[in-house]
Amino acid sequence: MAAAPEMRASDGDRDRVAAALREHVAEGRLTIDEFNERLEQVYQSRTYGELAKLTSDLPEIDLHRLPASTTDSARRPRPARRDDKARAGLKAAWTAWAGASAVNWMIWLIVGVSSGHFVYPWPMWVMGPWGVILLINTMAGTAGQSRRRDT
Template sequence: MANSPEMRASDADRDRVAAILREHTAQGRITMEEFNERLENLYKSKTYGELAKLTSDLPDVDLRHRPAKVQPQPVKKGRVHPGLQAAWGAWAMASGINWVIWLIVGITSGDPVYPWPLWVMGPWGVILLMSTIFGSSRPKSD
């Protein structure tokens, strides 16, 4: 049976139109402001006719043939997870900066200076080391 414009729409119908509006926004046919306005009207809509008005000025979109989402590539065995690699890079950069500051203070003061950068890099480095050794290299699944 064909859906007449006066028939009541379901939540699934509204979700389908929302997906179509998102796709048109992603393709640049409507602005974010227009998308938000249409989305607001979408969830106020009660009939198929009201839903049809929201997309009447847009071309048809076949949501079944959209490009698939790119799946993250698993980390190869023996390689460090990219996030952990970035954390090690941040640790190394912060440690290096602290040691340079310590060295400058030591040279300009003329007195021996307590090696305080160890307190910055030590605990952070231990946590990173434990994460590297015992952490999982597999990405978490939703």
Template sequence: MMATGPEMRASDGDRDKVASVLREHYAQGRLTGEEFDQRLEQLYTSKTYGELATLTSDLPDVDLRELPRASTRRPERREGRDVRRAQSKGLAAAWSAWAVASSVNWVIWFIIGATDGLHFPYPWPLWVMGPWGAVLLVTTLSTGLGNRGNR
């Protein structure tokens, strides 16, 4: 096995380890966002161990074995509730937009009919509100929010 010196070429795995160290120092507040970005940019253009070492030379050592592993657990229940609440608000906004647009179309239809001697034309607003409402209904039912409310 050969000794590694500063002039030896670094691998992608070596760069990934240094990136993990830089992320940890950034998370701990030792690097600003700008410094972190600059060092990452330099990191991925570095070719040797010496160049990699300069990126962390002013930072304390970090034992990569002690870093917490990426979380593989499921999202917490609270996060699920937040997603459902956001979906529910989004659907409520979509239904509100549908109701306003449908109402405006019906008012226009009514005005046209009333000004034409109470001879009302074909109910064309159904073509505006029907397909849009059907899509909203299917979306509401498929997300399961239609019968849950904002629990």
């Protein structure tokens, strides 16, 4: 059933028209000022007829296949994904672990040399549990990433 022009529009209908207008801006059919004017009118519209007037001078856009977003994606750098952020977080955690371990072992070495006798290797209690936890997180993260790629 086709919607009559006097029929009231829903928020979803207004959102679809706003998305179409954004695509027309991306394609260069509308200026930013025209887009802002029409967008304001979209959210003030109450009926299908009022919404139709806002896009009557523009070609139809299939919002399931957005031409502007596919052509722009080749030009724009890829935004950071969650996997990239997780990988960067793990790298930072391993770097902190290595730095703290190195400082502790240097302190242990200085104390051992200056005391003249064997000092219990206490830095292993700092780096051991921390390293095991990091290793488990790293392995779990790698397994989770490969599972996501398989789906």
